[in-house]
Amino acid sequence: MIxxxxxxxxxxxxxxxxxxxxVYIEKGEFVYVVGPSGAGKSTFIKxxxxxxxxxKGSIIINGTNLAKVKERQIPKVRRKxxxxxxxxxxxxxxxVYENVAFALEVxxxxxxxxxxxxMEVLDLVKLxxxxxxxxxxxxxxxxxxxSIARSIVNRPPVVIADEPTGNxxxxxxxxxxxxxxxxxxxxxxxxxxxxxxxIVNTITKRVIAIEGGRIVRDEAKGDYGYED
Amino acid sequence: MKIRTFxxxxxxxxxxxxxxxxxxxxxxxxVTVTLLLVSVFLAILLNINFIASQIExxxxxxxxxxxxxxxxxxDVYQKDLEKLDKVKSVKYQSKEEGLDELIESLGDEGEVFSxxxxxxxxxxxxxxxxxxxxxxxxxxxxxEKFKFVNKVEYGKxxxxxxxxxxxxxxxxxxxxxxxxxxxxxxxxxxxIKLTIVTRRREIExxxxxxxTNGFIRWPFFIEGFALGVFGAFLPIIxxxxxxxxxxxxxxxxxxxxxIELLPVTPLIPQLALLMLLIGGVIGVWGSLTSVRxxxxx
Ligand SMILES: Nc1ncnc2c1ncn2[C@@H]1O[C@H](COP(=O)(O)OP(=O)(O)O)[C@@H](O)[C@H]1O
Ligand SMILES: [Mg+2]
Numbered sequence: 397m398i399x400x401x402x403x404x405x406x407x408x409x410x411x412x413x414x415x416x417x418x419v420y421i422e423k424g425e426f427v428y429v430v431g432p433s434g435a436g437k438s439t440f441i442k443x444x445x446x447x448x449x450x451x452k453g454s455i456i457i458n459g460t461n462l463a464k465v466k467e468r469q470i471p472k473v474r475r476k477x478x479x480x481x482x483x484x485x486x487x488x489x490x491x492v493y494e495n496v497a498f499a500l501e502v503x504x505x506x507x508x509x510x511x512x513x514x515m516e517v518l519d520l521v522k523l524x525x526x527x528x529x530x531x532x533x534x535x536x537x538x539x540x541x542x543s544i545a546r547s548i549v550n551r552p553p554v555v556i557a558d559e560p561t562g563n564x565x566x567x568x569x570x571x572x573x574x575x576x577x578x579x580x581x582x583x584x585x586x587x588x589x590x591x592x593x594x595i596v597n598t599i600t601k602r603v604i605a606i607e608g609g610r611i612v613r614d615e616a617k618g619d620y621g622y623e624d
Numbered sequence: 625m626k627i628r629t630f631x632x633x634x635x636x637x638x639x640x641x642x643x644x645x646x647x648x649x650x651x652x653x654x655v656t657v658t659l660l661l662v663s664v665f666l667a668i669l670l671n672i673n674f675i676a677s678q679i680e681x682x683x684x685x686x687x688x689x690x691x692x693x694x695x696x697x698x699d700v701y702q703k704d705l706e707k708l709d710k711v712k713s714v715k716y717q718s719k720e721e722g723l724d725e726l727i728e729s730l731g732d733e734g735e736v737f738s739x740x741x742x743x744x745x746x747x748x749x750x751x752x753x754x755x756x757x758x759x760x761x762x763x764x765x766x767x768e769k770f771k772f773v774n775k776v777e778y779g780k781x782x783x784x785x786x787x788x789x790x791x792x793x794x795x796x797x798x799x800x801x802x803x804x805x806x807x808x809x810x811x812x813x814x815x816i817k818l819t820i821v822t823r824r825r826e827i828e829x830x831x832x833x834x835x836t837n838g839f840i841r842w843p844f845f846i847e848g849f850a851l852g853v854f855g856a857f858l859p860i861i862x863x864x865x866x867x868x869x870x871x872x873x874x875x876x877x878x879x880x881x882x883i884e885l886l887p888v889t890p891l892i893p894q895l896a897l898l899m900l901l902i903g904g905v906i907g908v909w910g911s912l913t914s915v916r917x918x919x920x921x
Contacts, residue, residue, distance in 0.1 A: 471835060471837075474832065474834035475834035485825070485828070498830075499833040501632065502834070503834055
């Protein structure tokens with residue numbers, strides 16, 4: 397499903413963010429990516445959705461080798477994965493409904509499909525009753541739920557999240573995790589970079605720890621393992 | 625592309641134009657000034673060319689033949705002249721024909737000359753037409769070199785001055801217009817850049833959810849095109865109204881004898897179409913140059 401083979405990433409300024417990553421993630425897995433700040437977690441995530449191009453090595457996602465994909469085909473690859481960020485990345489001028497529908501509009505889905513799918517995912521993240529509200533009328537947790545809804549509305553087999561609970565208070569973070577658990581239970585692969593020790597240690601899943609751009613630990617039922 | 629997608633791009637383009645109202649206004653104004661000058665210059669140039677073609681009949685070279693030459697050799701001389709570079713045709717005109725033409729062209733006053741028929745003061749002549757009116761001076765010099773030629777006449781003053789004026793006007797016009805076109809393009813490209821920056825987040829999200837570059841580019845493309853085309857509206861109105869007025873004045877006051885201007889109907893619609901085209905091209909070009917840089921992520 398997701399495979400990285402000897403992946404290296406050196407930024408143009410000379411920073412070596414990834415130094416030979418080898419990893420295999422099975423379909424339907426739930427994986428935490430942990431490690432100290434500056435370890436290379438975000439770079440790891442960015443290489444997966446091709447925001448960054450590895451300097452060396454290959455990344456195979458859903459059977460597609462990203463290194464061999466032409467620039468024009470990148471949008472096709474991105475349609476098979478949902479991406480979620482710490483800062484939600486919602487469009488302030490659009491309502492909740494419109495923000496989610498946006499993901500389908502830009503890939504030219506039919507209005508009928510858009511309506512069905514948007515209501516379906518808003519139901520899943522429990523925001524059906526706030527569909528007409530604007531992002532600034534919502535709490536942080538609700539905003540993140542909108543962004544999750546947007547990431548899965550296209551029914552991607554993989555969801556990638558970079559510190560999705562980083563901006564949220566602990567209680568809200570748990571609500572968000574419930575949604576990720578639900579998404580994963582429906583068969584979607586989830587890869588999540590996180591700093592949240594409580595969550596990693598409570599909802600135990602596979603843990604990949606990165607330090608200095610290398611995988612230093614990879615455990616099937618791991619714990620957070622850091623003291624922050 | 626699906627129609628609803630196109631509609632979406634269209635709405636996006638116009639929303640963004642409204643959001644950056646002042647920059648849009650500046651771009652449209654730049655295009656307007658540019659096209660105003662272009663259209664006025666074009667209208668003037670086309671008319672000068674048109675007038676030049678009207679007096680082209682006067683743009684002939686008259687080479688008078690030495691009286692000592694024998695008419696038997698005229699055929700050979702005519703061939704020699706026809707062989708010259710840039711010469712279209714050569715016609716022989718005897719002195720009798722020449723006099724008749726002169727008398728006729730002078731009308732009543734010409735009667736006086738009728739008495740001269742016995743002692744014709746004119747000479748036999750060749751009338752030479754060049755490929756292009758601009759060539760008359762050069763060809764006239766060549767013709768002068770022939771021994772059998774006594775004197776060469778052509779509408780020296782008027783013709784040469786006319787072409788000097790058209791050439792100068794054309795050069796100045798092209799220079800000015802090119803400068804203005806680039807200014808307009810620069811302004812439009814900056815406007816589009818601004819709209820891209822304000823929509824940066826949107827573009828980022830579009831890319832994340834798998835929108836193609838083409839899809840992202842369309843609204844900017846439409847916006848640039850619209851800015852350019854809007855800029856063409858005022859110049860079209862001005863040139864249409866202005867030209868009609870000038871045309872009427874010239875036709876009434878100066879009469880029909882001297883000059884005639886190009887008729888309004890084919891000229892103005894053609895100019896209007898051209899202005900729309902130039903405006904559109906400037907706009908699209910301006911927008912594409914700024915979008916290209918931006919989408920390379
Ligand atoms: N765009 C970039 N250009 C240059 N260096 C970068 C860039 N992004 C990240 N880095 C550097 O790469 C290293 C890894 O960063 P990152 O992947 O963001 O780590 P993490 O998400 O684990 O905190 C850091 O040293 C960071 O400064
Ligand atoms: Mg990070």
